[in-house]
Each structure stands twice: as structure tokens, then as C-alpha cells.
Amino acid sequence: MNEILNRIAQCVEFGKINKTSPYPPNMKDQDGADELAKRALEEGVKPDEILENALIPAMANVGNKFSKKEIYVPQMLMSAKAMNSAMAHLKPFFQSGETKRKGKFIIGTVSGDLHDIGKNLVAMMIEGGGWEVIDLGVDVGAEKFLKALDEHPDAIVGLSALLTTTMENMKKIVMAVKEKFSASKILIGGAPVTREYCDKIGADFYSPDPQGAVNYLKQLAS
Amino acid sequence: MKTILRGKTNDVIIDTNGPVIIIGECINPTRRKKLISTLQEGNFDYVLELAESQIKAGADVLDVNIGFPGVDDVKLLPETVLAIIGSFDIPLCLDSPNPKAIEAALKVAGGKCLINSVNGEEKSLKVLLSIAKEYEAAIIGLTMDDDGITHDPEKRLAIAEKILERAVKAGIKEEDVIIDPLAMAVSADSKACVVTLETIRLIHQKLGLNITMGASNISFGLPGRDDLNSVFMSLAILNGLTCPIANPEKITAAVRASDLVLGKDDFAVRFVEYFQNRK
Numbered sequence: 001m002n003e004i005l006n007r008i009a010q011c012v013e014f015g016k017i018n019k020t021s022p023y024p025p026n027m028k029d030q031d032g033a034d035e036l037a038k039r040a041l042e043e044g045v046k047p048d049e050i051l052e053n054a055l056i057p058a059m060a061n062v063g064n065k066f067s068k069k070e071i072y073v074p075q076m077l078m079s080a081k082a083m084n085s086a087m088a089h090l091k092p093f094f095q096s097g098e099t100k101r102k103g104k105f106i107i108g109t110v111s112g113d114l115h116d117i118g119k120n121l122v123a124m125m126i127e128g129g130g131w132e133v134i135d136l137g138v139d140v141g142a143e144k145f146l147k148a149l150d151e152h153p154d155a156i157v158g159l160s161a162l163l164t165t166t167m168e169n170m171k172k173i174v175m176a177v178k179e180k181f182s183a184s185k186i187l188i189g190g191a192p193v194t195r196e197y198c199d200k201i202g203a204d205f206y207s208p209d210p211q212g213a214v215n216y217l218k219q220l221a222s
Numbered sequence: 223m224k225t226i227l228r229g230k231t232n233d234v235i236i237d238t239n240g241p242v243i244i245i246g247e248c249i250n251p252t253r254r255k256k257l258i259s260t261l262q263e264g265n266f267d268y269v270l271e272l273a274e275s276q277i278k279a280g281a282d283v284l285d286v287n288i289g290f291p292g293v294d295d296v297k298l299l300p301e302t303v304l305a306i307i308g309s310f311d312i313p314l315c316l317d318s319p320n321p322k323a324i325e326a327a328l329k330v331a332g333g334k335c336l337i338n339s340v341n342g343e344e345k346s347l348k349v350l351l352s353i354a355k356e357y358e359a360a361i362i363g364l365t366m367d368d369d370g371i372t373h374d375p376e377k378r379l380a381i382a383e384k385i386l387e388r389a390v391k392a393g394i395k396e397e398d399v400i401i402d403p404l405a406m407a408v409s410a411d412s413k414a415c416v417v418t419l420e421t422i423r424l425i426h427q428k429l430g431l432n433i434t435m436g437a438s439n440i441s442f443g444l445p446g447r448d449d450l451n452s453v454f455m456s457l458a459i460l461n462g463l464t465c466p467i468a469n470p471e472k473i474t475a476a477v478r479a480s481d482l483v484l485g486k487d488d489f490a491v492r493f494v495e496y497f498q499n500r501k
Binding site for chain 2: 069072073074077112114117120138139163164165167168171191192194197
């Protein structure tokens with residue numbers, strides 16, 4: 001049983017999506033995360049175990065390698081795709097409540113800003129950390145965040161901004177969220193964002209990379 | 223097609239048939255904490271340092287972006303412009319999402335500036351075209367509109383056509399419209415650069431306008447960024463890019479080499495001069 005979990009983890013870490021995907025070349029014609037996750041469930045492996053012992057540790061390795069610049073954005077995207085192909089088989093168990101995720105995370109790029117790469121990477125890594133991610137997309141204003149929080153009041157919120165001119169909108173959103181949901185935690189990130197700015201606008205956490213965000217959430221959940 | 227920009231007295235001609243003009247991107251607070259802290263103190267020494275080093279490295283025009291949280295850009299953008307034109311005779315590209323700041327800067331700038339940027343959104347067209355007309359500035363038209371960003375080169379071309387049409391209707395000369403085809407990170411989408419290159423080709427072919435782009439971010443999230451940027455720059459120039467916004471310290475060599483290869487540098491004068499001066 002451990003062997004199949006290890007193989008799923010390998011596929012996720014190195015971006016082997018399914019049998020037909022040509023990458024990485026040394027895993028050509030082998031089963032990918034898709035087939036292996038399906039088979040693991042058929043063989044009676046619990047969905048929790050797939051999540052906890054294959055997907056989450058594999059994505060943590062990916063995040064750590066990215067932080068250390070051992071891998072780059074395209075590799076991370078391949079890993080996320082492989083993770084998603086395995087995760088798809090777990091969705092029914094999430095929906096039935098048989099498998100619980102660690103919590104909910106609402107993310108969006110703030111109003112006026114259309115950059116989505118950083119936001120997407122963080123969303124993928126957090127999903128790979130075992131969280132349910134509600135991705136509001138780009139150009140998201142305070143109202144939309146509040147509406148999402150109305151539906152998921154216990155969610156943690158993530159804000160992304162890539163421009164010095166749009167990061168100011170983070171402040172407005174943080175104020176609006178904290179006013180209505182004073183207990184909610186907000187983390188922020190993006191090229192121009194700094195820890196000082198995070199403190200200044202009253203957000204709870206700043207991370208320079210996706211794995212930092214995953215680790216922060218992990219700490220909140222424990 | 224020739225777009226003429228002007229500093230105090232110095233004309234810079236962006237010519238669709240001429241050598242590439244470099245718009246220096248470095249007066250921009252992203253990842254430059256020192257720029258923010260010095261500007262907050264009303265100290266323009268660092269801005270002038272950035273201006274000088276970029277001009278030395280080959281910048282023909284300087285982009286001026288002083289956007290950071292809490293800034294009063296209606297006050298600071300014109301102050302920064304005055305500081306730069308007090309020391310350098312070079313055309314400026316005024317880079318702000320706030321039309322009021324752009325207008326305040328145009329009031330003091332003199333010469334002939336470039337506005338960075340107008341896009342296809344109604345709101346943007348309405349406000350900025352009349353400002354550009356009033357101060358006789360040239361504009362950069364970003365190929366995105368109320369529907370956001372499209373990945374279809376034909377649609378980006380259509381937005382460029384719309385901006386051009388609206389600008390001409392507002393009394394702006396055709397040659398004073400420069401189009402930005404949008405350059406996005408190739409790490410997240412392997413077709414991103416091809417879409418940009420195709421958009422450049424279409425705009426060059428169908429509209430014949432000058433073309434700019436923010437050319438440093440296509441390599442985001444990848445190793446070998448300078449090499450990647452240089453190659454993309456050369457291909458974009460081949461397709462019709464005429465005035466990239468980039469870091470001259472990193473891109474001038476590729477630009478001069480492209481001009482030479484494409485037959486726009488007789489006797490390799492500019493190419494040789496660049497490398498001689500760099501020694």
C-alpha cells in the first residue's frame with residue numbers, strides 16, 4: 001500500500017499527470033497520478049491516506065524546491081496538474097464528507113489588478129496542502145471577498161497584488177474584511193508587497209513565496 | 223510612421239523603419255525600496271541616479287512611475303518630472319493609472335511626452351484621450367478592454383484598432399498612437415510569447431503603428447531570464463516592435479544586435495559604438 005502512495009507522490013512531485021503525458025521523459029509510458037490514484041482507491045486505500053501521505057507531502061516538496069529556486073514556475077504547474085488529476089478522484093469523498101480537508105481558503109487578486117500567476121500558484125499549493133480553495137479570480141474588490149466570507153465565514157483569506165499602484169487596494173479590502181469578520185485571518189503577497197506593508201495595513205501574514213503561505217495555514221490549523 | 227517625442231529640446235524619433243528606441247523602465251518602485259524611501263523624503267537624488275545610469279546604458283526615453291501606497295501622485299509625479307528635466311534633456315513616458323497625476327505632470331513637463339497608458343476601456347478612453355489632445359502628448363494604447371485580457375491576437379488587434387480610431391476622432395494624430403500588444407509570462411503559459419509576437423506582426427502589418435511593450439516580465443518564474451528576454455526582444459523587433467520599455471543595462475546589447483542584423487545600422491555604427499563605450 002505504501003508503495004502505491006509513494007508512486008503517487010513521485011508522480012505529483014515530478015509532474016507525471018497520466019499515462020499519456022510525455023513528461024518527465026524518464027516516466028514515459030508509466031501510469032501517472034491519475035491512474036495511480038484511481039487504482040489506489042480501488043485497492044482500498046483510504047482517500048485520507050492519499051491526501052495526507054501522497055499529495056500533501058509531494059506538494060510540500062514542490063513548494064520547498066521552488067522556494068530554494070531548485071525548480072521554476074513551469075515545473076510547479078506540472079506538479080499542480082498531476083496533483084489535480086489525483087485530487088479529482090478524491091472529490092466525491094470531499095463532497096460526501098467522508099474525507100475532510102483542513103479548512104477553507106478564499107483567494108483573489110485585488111481590484112484593478114489582472115495578474116493571476118502568483119495567485120494561481122498560491123491557490124494550487126494551498127489546495128495541495130489539503131485545503132478547499134475558493135478562487136475568486138482577478139480584479140476582486142472588497143464586496144466580493146465579503147460575499148465569499150458570508151458563505152464561508154470560517155475561511156482564511158489571501159490577497160495578491162502585483163503592482164505598486166494596486167497594492168493600495170489591499171488596505172481597503174483588509175479594512176472591510178476586518179470590520180465585518182474581525183476574527184478572520186488575512187495573508188497577503190505579490191512582488192511589491194513587504195512584511196512592513198503587511199503590518200501597516202493590519203493584515204496577519206506576509207509570505208514571499210507560496211510555501212510560506214502553506215506553512216502559515218498549517219500552523220493556523222494545528 | 224514616425225512618432226516624435228521631445229525632451230526640453232531633444233527630439234527622439236520613433237520610426238517604424240528606423241532603429242529601435244529604448245524606453246528605460248527603472249524609475250519604478252517595484253522591488254526598489256530605496257526609490258520609495260527617498261521620494262517620501264522629497265529627495266530626488268536617487269531618481270536622478272537612475273535616470274543617468276539608464277541614459278548611459280542606452281535609454282532614449284525614460285519611463286517615470288512613482289506609484290506606491292499612500293503616495294500623493296498628483297503632487298509627486300510633476301515634482302519628479304521637474305527634477306528629471308532639470309538635469310536631463312530627454313523625453314519622458316509618464317506612467318500612472320491616475321489621469322489627474324498624468325495631467326499634472328504634463329502641465330510642467332514641456333517637450334512632448336508619452337502617456338503610459340490608455341487602454342480600450344471606455345473609462346480610460348474618455349478621460350485620457352482628451353488630456354493627450356490638450357497637451358499634445360503621444361499615447362501608449364494597451365490592447366485590453368472592458369472584457370479584460372484576450373489571448374487571441376486578432377482580438378488584440380481589434381482593440382488596437384478601436385483605440386486608434388477613438389484617438390484620431392479625439393484629434394490625436396495617428397502617429398502619436400503607440401500600441402502595447404501585452405507581453406505575459408511564458409512560464410505560466412507556453413503560448414504567451416507567441417500570442418504577443420503574432421499580435422505585434424498583425425499591428426505592424428495592418429496598422430503600421432509604432433509598437434512598445436513592457437518586455438522584462440515574460441521571463442518571470444524561469445532561470446536564464448536575461449537570455450530569454452534578449453531572444454524574445456530580437457524576435458519581437460523582427461515582427462515590428464519599435465520602442466520597448468525595458469532595463470537598458472540588460473537589453474541594449476540585444477537591441478543593437480537586432481538592429482544590425484535587420485539592416486537598420488549602416489556600417490554597424492551604433493552597434494560598435496555601444497560595445498566600445500561599454501568597455
